[in-house]
């Protein structure tokens with residue numbers, strides 16, 4: 047097998063499962079250690095540079111990092127990465143002075159951002175410290191996009207949004223044009239901006255098309271429109287019996303909001319199976335804990351109404367089957383239809399993109415799904431100075447993806463404005479530092495906690511359901527946070543092997559608690575994987591291979607379940623193994639982040 | 647040594663044996679030996695062998711003397727019986743324990759100082775008496791624990807760390823064991839578990855005195871240029887006679903070999919030792935041949951390893967003494983203290 051090239055940043059980055067899985071590549075273990083050390087402000091800043099909205103994301107992130115977390119492969123559950131982030135935000139001191147300075151002298155370039163969601167705000171934040179003059183437009187009166195208009199207050203208090211949006215819009219360099227919808231891209235381009243970033247989201251909720259829809263329209267609401275009306279206080283009540291259609295997170299927010307606005311019998315109905323629902327498992331759990339049943343395999347057939355008022359809905363019972371081609375389809379079971387009585391129906395069956403304000407004769411290409419034709423890496427459109435990001439780019443995703451797009455688009459815009467090749471991407475900043483302090487002393491806490499995941503305390507149901515502004519999750523206190531932080535395996539503290547020092551004594555092989563290390567004859571990867579002490583069957587996880595040993599064998603380390611405990615390095619007589627911290631920050635236009643993040 | 651215990655978490659796919667144990671269940675406390683010590687690899691090999699043989703840990707008694715090597719029983723089989731005796735006295739304590747309870751599996755762990763110097767006599771007599779045991783000498787050519795003085799197995803002409811040349815003739819424990827009637831004799835190297843683990847398995851299943859001389863580099867005091875017990879030297883001069891596979895019974899044998907390439911020896915308990923020959927002419931059931939061969943190859947500068955001698959049908963101390971088949975702790979008082987009349991009868995028989 048080709049020996050592993052550890053000078054390629056991806057090699058060790060992949061070992062940090064959470065960071066690799068995070069679209070914004072947040073240095074997760076670094077901030078978790080800082081939380082354990084009680085350095086909440088430092089932990090917050092590590093987050094802030096990477097994901098821009100630590101307090102918001104610490105409550106709402108889709109957390110792609112957690113299913114990736116190595117801890118979930120060595121015991122039952124991953125580290126509660128997301129909720130630890132919130133601890134940093136809740137316990138930090140005033141960090142204003144640590145934000146990158148906004149230069150008084152501008153660089154003469156003007157950038158327009160359409161929409162004030164997380165994607166646009168990230169672009170603005172990344173460019174303002176470089177002297178760009180950024181103009182952010184949004185039809186709403188405040189910034190935050192869907193974060194403010196959609197996510198219910200019981201999951202995310204408005205004060206957190208105000209604070210973190212403020213770190214971007216209130217420090218100079220960024221001019222907000224709130225309450226001002228952009229009606230024409232042509233007009234915007236004609237206004238002479240050097241570049242335009244479109245972060246207008248996916249603002250259209252899909253509608254239902256069944257008999258009775260029109261007649262009962264007064265009591266049928268499109269989920270996202272209804273949620274924003276609730277967020278902005280235009281709607282304060284709903285009927286006692288509510289049906290919520292759809293199985294995504296929007297449906298979960300609708301049903302839980304309805305419970306708080308007077309809904310007593312709130313029922314979620316999904317077409318397909320409970321397991322196939324798009325909502326995150328924890329959202330489903332929270333909804334069910336609030337007394338909301340989720341009924342599955344029911345397809346809407348008809349809306350019942352009387353005298354222009356909705357009275358209920360009829361559903362057809364279906365089951366999942368594979369068709370001749372092996373595709374999964376829903377077929378009627380033939381059982382009698384199910385009728386559910388209701389006063390209101392919330393339709394949360396999906397979102398679509400819509401760009402009514404973009405003229406189709408501008409030369410901006412769209413694909414057949416109505417999405418802009420983009421370079422996936424640079425996010426540049428067919429008009430060279432127009433860039434997209436967030437839900438507007440590839441359809442509805444989530445906040446952290448919007449942030450990740452924002453960073454990439456900011457890099458692209460910066461390069462475009464400086465006349466550089468946009469396709470050429472600056473490398474990430476990487477720092478490797480040995481953790482060795484003594485023969486068996488490390489500057490990280492190498493002990494492996496055996497604790498299972500700690501539950502985040504919740505408000506009592508009665509209290510929580512009384513007011514839609516009462517935050518349900520109370521967050522970890524410092525003590526719980528410390529214990530949860532200790533569950534982190536420090537996957538960024540890498541095992542680095544130096545072949546020339548190894549005397550092949552087997553000490554590392556014998557001590558490794560999870561049988562990561564094998565010295566064996568070389569071979570092709572697939573065959574080699576089978577021959578290891580414990581076969582390396584998780585193909586998503588790389589092998590670390592080094593050749594050049596005296597016996598002619600190779601050292602193979604399966605990264606899959608390494609606990610990063612440092613035992614191999616402690617038991618190595620020659621220092622052939624070293625534990626080195628790998629710190630990676632993706633490239634961003636403004637400088638000085640790594641120094642600001644590095645511990646000590 | 648490490649401050650922290652080895653983390654309890656293990657590989658989720660770690661195999662489980664018929665008893666429901668993983669290999670990790672056969673571990674002991676974390677080692678306090680120098681990092682890289684060959685002895686730790688031998689401990690790992692013992693753990694692996696016991697796991698593979700599906701031995702119930704409480705059926706094993708591990709005994710040792712004094713030395714780094716003799717400390718190791720603390721680092722494996724944490725759930726077994728153990729006795730850490732005085733320097734060089736392990737063989738006597740083991741013999742006594744074996745006489746009292748013949749049902750346990752006896753594993754003696756010793757060092758070259760413990761067995762070839764202060765305990766030389768003890769070693770010799772336990773072998774010649776035919777005690778049913780596995781006797782492993784973790785041979786590093788020095789007194790590791792007392793900071794690296796030459797031991798009696800140190801080769802004449804080899805150099806100490808600071809350059810002193812050893813002028814004394816070395817004791818070859820394998821030669822002595824063969825001469826004194828060990829019925830399972832092997833040499834191996836701590837750095838070659840593929841060879842060592844099966845040799846330990848075969849020894850544990852052998853119903854007589856099984857002796858393993860395992861070369862085990864001392865990284866602190868005997869792993870330098872000029873040493874004949876260093877990792878590099880042993881690797882360069884290692885000449886394996888054969889490669890052993892241990893099968894619990896005939897039906898478990900899987901791979902087939904051409905005749906002439908393998909030699910199979912069935913042991914008393916039905917287990918089969920299959921030797922893949924690396925030297926066609928070497929016959930491991932020929933004791934005199936083995937002794938000659940060893941001397942010859944040693945003169946040529948080779949370190950001969952593998953299963954060097956096996957007597958498939960050995961006698962042991964109990965059969966020689968015609969003792970009761972029941973361990974003493976399971977005999978009742980009337981059997982253990984037969985009374986005055988029985989004593990008088992015995993005395994009369996001896997007059």
Ligand SMILES: Cc1cc2nc3c(=O)[nH]c(=O)nc-3n(C[C@H](O)[C@H](O)[C@H](O)COP(=O)(O)OP(=O)(O)OC[C@H]3O[C@@H](n4cnc5c(N)ncnc54)[C@H](O)[C@@H]3O)c2cc1C
Pocket residue numbers: 106107108160161162163164165166183184185186190191192193196197226227228229245246247248249270273295296299403435436437438442443444445446448
């Ligand atoms: C109910 C619901 C709950 C959600 N919960 C979560 C969650 O918990 N976690 C998570 O990660 N994600 C969640 N999401 C998804 C998340 O909100 C979005 O993926 C994310 O906000 C997208 O960010 P964005 O910057 O692309 O655009 P958006 O946040 O959608 O912001 C776009 C902004 O552009 C403005 N705009 C649009 N067109 C124009 C125009 N022509 N001129 C001026 N302004 C315009 C809009 O008013 C809007 O404010 C949720 C979505 C919904 C619907």
Ligand SMILES: Cc1ncc(C[n+]2csc(CCOP(=O)(O)OP(=O)(O)O)c2C)c(N)n1
Pocket residue numbers: 712713714715716733756757758759760761764784786788789790791792797
């Ligand atoms: C009666 C007695 N004499 C001397 C000693 C000192 N002593 C301790 S260990 C040792 C030598 C051990 O050498 P070896 O058996 O080869 O073990 P190693 O440390 O090399 O593994 C000696 C001489 C002692 N403990 N007891």
Ligand code: SF4
Pocket residue numbers: 541557558559560561562563607608609610611612613614615
């Ligand atoms: S750090 Fe070393 S000893 Fe610990 S699990 Fe990883 S490879 Fe094994």
Ligand code: SF4
Pocket residue numbers: 547548549550551552553554555614617618619620621622623682
């Ligand atoms: S412990 Fe060190 S010297 Fe020994 S095999 Fe492992 S890497 Fe090599």
Ligand code: SF4
Pocket residue numbers: 678679680682683684685714715786790791863864865866867
């Ligand atoms: S002194 Fe030698 S024998 Fe003793 S623990 Fe250290 S390396 Fe092993």
Ligand SMILES: [Mg+2]
Pocket residue numbers: 713715757758759784785786787788789790797
């Ligand atoms: Mg010794």
